[in-house]
Amino acid sequence: xxxxxxxxxxxxxxxxxxxxxxxxxxxxxxxxxxxxxxxxxxxxxxxxxxxxxxxxxxxxxxxxxxxxxxxxxxxxxxxxxxxxxxxxxxxxxxxxxxxxxxxxxxxxxxxxxxxxxxxxxxxxxxxxxxxxxxxxxxxxxxxxxxxxxxxxxxxxxxxxxxxxxxxxxxxxxxxxxxxxxxxxxxxxxxxxxxxxxxxxxxxxxxxxxxxxxxxxxxxxxxxxxxxxxxxxxxxxxxxxxxxxxxxxxxxxxxxxxxxxxxxxxxxxxxxxxxxxxxxxxxxxxxxxxxxxxxxxxxxxxxxxxxxxxxxxxxxxxxxxxxxxxxxxxxxxxxxxxxxxxxxxxxxxxxxxxxxxxxxxxxxxxxxxxxxxxxxxxxxxxxxxxxxxxxxx
Amino acid sequence: xxxxxxxxxxxxxxxxxxxxxxxxxxxxxxxxxxxxxxxxxxxxxxxxxxxxxxxxxxxxxxxxxxxxxxxxxxxxxxxxxxxxxxxxxxxxxxxxxxxxxxxxxxxxxxxxxxxxxxxxxxxxxxxxxxxxxxxxxxxxxxxxxxxxxxxxxxxxxxxxxxxxxxxxxxxxxxxxxxxxxxxxxxxxxxxxxxxxxxxxxxxxxxxxxxxxxxxxxxxxxxxxxxxxxxxxxxxxxxxxxxxxxxxxx
Numbered sequence: 001x002x003x004x005x006x007x008x009x010x011x012x013x014x015x016x017x018x019x020x021x022x023x024x025x026x027x028x029x030x031x032x033x034x035x036x037x038x039x040x041x042x043x044x045x046x047x048x049x050x051x052x053x054x055x056x057x058x059x060x061x062x063x064x065x066x067x068x069x070x071x072x073x074x075x076x077x078x079x080x081x082x083x084x085x086x087x088x089x090x091x092x093x094x095x096x097x098x099x100x101x102x103x104x105x106x107x108x109x110x111x112x113x114x115x116x117x118x119x120x121x122x123x124x125x126x127x128x129x130x131x132x133x134x135x136x137x138x139x140x141x142x143x144x145x146x147x148x149x150x151x152x153x154x155x156x157x158x159x160x161x162x163x164x165x166x167x168x169x170x171x172x173x174x175x176x177x178x179x180x181x182x183x184x185x186x187x188x189x190x191x192x193x194x195x196x197x198x199x200x201x202x203x204x205x206x207x208x209x210x211x212x213x214x215x216x217x218x219x220x221x222x223x224x225x226x227x228x229x230x231x232x233x234x235x236x237x238x239x240x241x242x243x244x245x246x247x248x249x250x251x252x253x254x255x256x257x258x259x260x261x262x263x264x265x266x267x268x269x270x271x272x273x274x275x276x277x278x279x280x281x282x283x284x285x286x287x288x289x290x291x292x293x294x295x296x297x298x299x300x301x302x303x304x305x306x307x308x309x310x311x312x313x314x315x316x317x318x319x320x321x322x323x324x325x326x327x328x329x330x331x332x333x334x335x336x337x338x339x340x341x342x343x344x345x346x347x348x349x350x351x352x353x354x355x356x357x358x359x360x361x362x363x364x365x366x367x368x369x370x371x372x373x374x375x376x377x378x379x380x381x382x383x384x385x386x387x388x389x390x391x392x
Numbered sequence: 393x394x395x396x397x398x399x400x401x402x403x404x405x406x407x408x409x410x411x412x413x414x415x416x417x418x419x420x421x422x423x424x425x426x427x428x429x430x431x432x433x434x435x436x437x438x439x440x441x442x443x444x445x446x447x448x449x450x451x452x453x454x455x456x457x458x459x460x461x462x463x464x465x466x467x468x469x470x471x472x473x474x475x476x477x478x479x480x481x482x483x484x485x486x487x488x489x490x491x492x493x494x495x496x497x498x499x500x501x502x503x504x505x506x507x508x509x510x511x512x513x514x515x516x517x518x519x520x521x522x523x524x525x526x527x528x529x530x531x532x533x534x535x536x537x538x539x540x541x542x543x544x545x546x547x548x549x550x551x552x553x554x555x556x557x558x559x560x561x562x563x564x565x566x567x568x569x570x571x572x573x574x575x576x577x578x579x580x581x582x583x584x585x586x587x588x589x590x591x592x593x594x595x596x597x598x599x600x601x602x603x604x605x606x607x608x609x610x611x612x613x614x615x616x617x618x619x620x621x622x623x624x625x626x627x628x629x630x631x632x633x634x635x636x637x638x639x640x641x
Contacts, residue, residue: 001639087559091634094556098635098636119641123634243531247612261452261479264469264471267460269456270474296615297614300535300610304537307541308536309537316544319616
């Protein structure tokens, strides 16, 4: 199952190394160069995995990160959290160490003439796939470019749109909003323990109302407002027609049922009154299902096609929703196959949307005005050619 | 029964007599109930709601006859509290101890739980199963490529796993640690999930073990749910193990 190593796989590993070390922008060539440099220096994340003794210098360091620390207990908690966060990044260092060893062995094999095959897979992860698929369906230039589904020469980070908004903050809010959350921006940030300023909150709101994120959010709102949910539905998404039962329920009342049940201690039958709740399908909540219903169905179909090709040609691969673990040697093919599938979705976007909307009860006669309003915000992409660089 | 229990199983004694007295349906329900009680006991020494089982039997009279019979023979304990409107059933540990010693019983629980959580090498050809409310049905979704990928074989890099074993175990049990902070009274013994997780990681670190993703089913939208997701140290849920993935020769 191991594939013989070539320079093609080596390049894919350099890209993976750069990604693991957080290199986001620049051209693919820059990224390869950075990965190569990191290999030479065996660059790793600087992680202190152990909880340290709380010496004055450790305390000073912790205080810099959080000026609110006062008691020994708060310092101990802060140090524990720091170590836990460091361990959260350990996997990246493990992967890097192993990839550096693979590259060393490949270099040696080139000198000795011995055949070497890659044993460490790399991960190809789709850039903000939700935004990418909405971009494909709407033909939205900005969404396609920010997710590298349409390649402009340099690689973009879909979550870095404003210098005042850290990517973690943008990702936390935009992703959940576009996935259907109705919680406020502030609530979503608090959920993720992300500190924010009033100015940042205003910027996030603005991003959600205007620009590319705004279009994605409006697309979600369009579906939520216009779908005609019923308890059992048969959506049609691209090549799939399948059954879905409402997965949300709400309580509509309570009723009491008496039960006569034996008791071991008294050896008697005792009566208890149990309160049952009556539940019915919550069709209002079910409206929120359909944005992910569309996008996840599409991305699973794309991944299904790609994995079939991966398994047939390379015999090894593991899919993780919108990411793929493959031999480095397979990476270039995987990017090309993924791009081919995105192109098919773009080329058939009108039929895909029409069939999907019809299958979930969205009628053009009723929703036309709203649809036109949404489409008026779309910056149309021209001569679109799907790019595999959307897989980081 | 001792042999059966040493294999981590339990069954209703005198099943045939139950069938003669209560009929096949209620006897089968009794068998299911006993297995559920055993399963809860193995899991965390837990109980099960009598109300659920009251709904499963054909009549309250049969339910109570069976409960009283199992109580009389020492297999179960039923606690029904009128004031709290609550009733629960548990397997009687003293009865289990008449077949196995305390150490053997703990070993059975540990082994059974270990088997439940240790990653395995399982191959599957099913391509059309969708998980719907804990059951599986064909909803029309077919995922040939994702099912093929679920048969991908892999093992973990033992050298690196051993190098960072202490930290990887801490990461593997991070969720449980948080749970225990929130619920300090949560049962903790050598068959607890966190202890089993340590055993699984220790086992994986000893020598390379060939595994797969143990089959593929779809969620309601078509996304993949790999069988191995329920296992400790699977490469999807545990990023350290993803980084340790090794392609076999």
